[in-house]
Amino acid sequence: ADFVKAMSVTESACAHAVAARSKASAQKFAESHGIKKVHDSYEALVNDPDIDVVYIGSVADTHYKLAKMCLEAKKPTLVEKPLALNYDEAKLLVDLAREQDVFFMEGMWSRFFPAMKKARSIVDAGGIGDIVCVQGDFGWNTKDCTPDDRMWNPLSGGMSYDIAMYLAMLGQVGYRGATVKNVHAVCPNKRNGMDQTILANVFFDKPDDLVGSLQMFVTGQANTEERTMIQGTRGRITITPPAHTPSNISVNYDTGRGESRQEFHDYPLPDDSWAQWNYPRSIGFAYQIQEVNECIQHDLKESEHFTLDDSLQLAYIMDEILEQIGHEGWMEDKEKRNAAKNA
Amino acid sequence: ADFVKAMSVTESACAHAVAARSKASAQKFAESHGIKKVHDSYEALVNDPDIDVVYIGSVADTHYKLAKMCLEAKKPTLVEKPLALNYDEAKLLVDLAREQDVFFMEGMWSRFFPAMKKARSIVDAGGIGDIVCVQGDFGWNTKDCTPDDRMWNPLSGGMSYDIAMYLAMLGQVGYRGATVKNVHAVCPNKRNGMDQTILANVFFDKPDDLVGSLQMFVTGQANTEERTMIQGTRGRITITPPAHTPSNISVNYDTGRGESRQEFHDYPLPDDSWAQWNYPRSIGFAYQIQEVNECIQHDLKESEHFTLDDSLQLAYIMDEILEQIGHEGWMEDKEKRNAAKNA
Incomplete structure (x- = not known):
């Protein structure tokens, strides 16, 4: 809607x-x-x-x-x-x-918000040096979810399917085109059999034998700040909360330990006061819709801001997370797929 | 000095x-x-x-x-x-x-700074609910370190020995008295054989079968913000940078997803303009010195703010990190200790 x-x-x-x-x-x-x-x-x-x-x-x-x-x-x-x-x-x-x-x-x-595109363009231009780490948190408190909520759907429930992907994609903002080296994911807390908190690290192979890190904190136990930070060797970008629908970023250009020159880039969302929304800031879907229009008008088969290879990489990261945290629906589904392959 | x-x-x-x-x-x-x-x-x-x-x-x-x-x-x-x-x-x-x-x-x-004590007392009083995650970053750029810097000392060099302990102790701020369940540490980047970036997660056993998470990002590749966040089910505390010598914290009391009531607690450091310091904010040593005085005056054998059990827990976490990242000096030392035990 x-x-x-x-x-x-x-x-x-x-x-x-x-x-x-x-x-x-x-x-x-x-x-x-x-x-x-x-x-x-x-x-x-x-x-x-x-x-x-x-x-x-x-x-x-x-x-x-x-x-x-x-x-x-x-x-x-x-x-x-x-x-x-x-x-x-x-x-x-x-x-x-x-x-x-x-x-x-x-x-x-999230990838089509101007603030996110700006963050990516600063990174790509080397503005904050080589990226060392991308950190993000995303969480909302599921304590009031009714038993029929999508959250507890055995097939696609849990915070993994709900929001982990938003954090998984941040690696692609920091490390465009890099390949995933490996993924480490742990789910220390479950509720109703569903993953609630997930801590995951994803490592990306970069040129010059460097490895880029992505550190994710996902939770259904708390309403978190939802902040993302991209740390480079010469500075850092903070995507202002809520980072999955960002309207501004701050960039700190390193001038020494504990010292930096700060810049802000603001991209206010369109006026959304005319409608009732299920989720705040949903007006931001407009950026994605514009992207689809432009691609179709230019006869492009995919978007450069979020390519199909990006999608596949996210699916790969999510598979690793779901397997490592032991998501029951995903595990059952995997067995079925394997059985079908071997039949 | x-x-x-x-x-x-x-x-x-x-x-x-x-x-x-x-x-x-x-x-x-x-x-x-x-x-x-x-x-x-x-x-x-x-x-x-x-x-x-x-x-x-x-x-x-x-x-x-x-x-x-x-x-x-x-x-x-x-x-x-x-x-x-x-x-x-x-x-x-x-x-x-x-x-x-x-x-x-x-x-x-760090544990004796009034801002850190205040954070701990808010957590202990349940002010932000059950703690779900503690996140911290700490890093400084070692690129200008000369070859004789302590950073490259094979026995005690690397970011592990230099600063990881500051982040390891944050778990104790969020989870007082809890036992360490396990530690996962990865060092994706080394320089001169020494660990530069470390991503580590520490999990603490809490009452009611809950597990508390500590997410650490340590680096010698960048001057990071040095911010610490303690996320509870009913709010969060942000220890303002530089978090190892904090003079203030902000507390967000959860009022809904993306919404909170914010409070600030300021504890300005003593005037330090009268001296030249090797490191900024070193005047903060005064808090630790006062603590030692008070303990000795009251005939206490250890401090309640940083007990010997806390020290042992940190040593345990550090051992796990050093082993998992393959710190060469630590590994050699371990072999020697094992040989001595078996002799």
Whole structure:
């Protein structure tokens, strides 16, 4: 719903049609958001020639199947993160998109905020030297979640699936194009069988035999500050909370131990006072929607700010985290996939 | 030198005598700091009845031997951190101090700053709920260190021995009296064979089957912000940089996701403009010196703010880190100790 609202601040995008598991709920959604057309099924929507791009915003465990359907129909597709629940399926989708030569993107909206792009451009230009560490925290308190909350869904619940990916992608802000060397993840606390706190370190191979570090703290036990810091040999960038929807960054250029020259870069979000939002700062979806528009207008099959290789790398990091913390849904799913491979 | 200067702001402490490896250097030191008495040897100083407490501020690999000498002479002793270069020797010293029933303390000066004590008291009173994670960074750029710098000393060099202990002790600020469950440490980058960047997670067993996390980022590749954050289920404390010599903290009491009520607690350091310091904020040694005075005046054998058990826990954490990152000096030393045990 927030995504559709955010569309209206862009110049060239509008929601043309909607489909859902039941036509009734699709109709209800269409009415409350002023969407003209309601399709009987996902298939019908995918085959609607008036639709330029499909946005898949359904629950995570349906992403793979629906994205596959879209890509097979050669329909440009934006799928909400995660692309799929594991690397294998993410890889199948990316391969399919490339084979079909159709636009495909994972909705990692944080990457398209101007503040995040600015942080990345400063890093890429060497403004703060070689990156030594990227640190981020992200957490919200799940204590009031009802038993039917997505948080406790055995297949895709826990803080891993909910928010760890936001922190995993920060490594790509600090180490563009670097390969993952290894991942160490620990889940010291579970609740209802689901991972609550996760501490993970990801290491990236860089040129000159250097290794870049990403230090993640993810929790469902507390509302954290949600701050991200990119530490380079000549300075640091702090992505101001809330770092997954940033509107400004501060840059400290090193002038000595405990001393630095500070610069601020502000990118205020569009006015969002005209709408009710499910989540604060959802207006920021507009940046991602603009990116999709631009890619399609320029006939690009993927975005340079968040490539399909970036998506695959995140899926790889997430797989490592999910396996190392022993996420039960992921483990069961892995066994099933292995059994299918060996059958 | 900074330690002796800081003494002069305390009411009841003064440097009475000094000894060094050579009498000439002891004499030079005494002259520049107005110390009346110069001893021919460490033994002579330890046996001087006019001395109430000995401060061992020599290089780290001499701490064990000198502290042992002091304790055997039943002399109250403050030894600069680290107590020893490994857990085994730290344990021998602590056991000896308790056997001799004499005051003994490791000079972990950060723990005596009023801002650090305040952070601890808020945590202990449950002000920010159960602690979920403690995060800290500490780093300074070693690129200009000359080849003879202590940094490259094979026995006690690297960032592990230099500053990791400051971060290791933060767990004790968040989890007073908790036992260490396990430690995970990785050193992705070395320089001249010495550990430069270390990422370590320490987990503490807490009541109610909870596990507390400590996330450390230590580096010799960059001047970092040096910020510490203690995240609880109902709020967080930020120890303002530089966190190893803090003069203020901010406390955010959780009022919802992304929302909090903020409080500041300021504890300005004493005026230090009257002296030249080797390191900024060294005037803060005065807090530790006051603590030693108070303990001795009250006939206490250890400080409640940094107990000998705290020291042993730090030595244990450091041992784990040094072993896991493969610190060459520590590994060699371990082999020697094992050989001695088996002989």
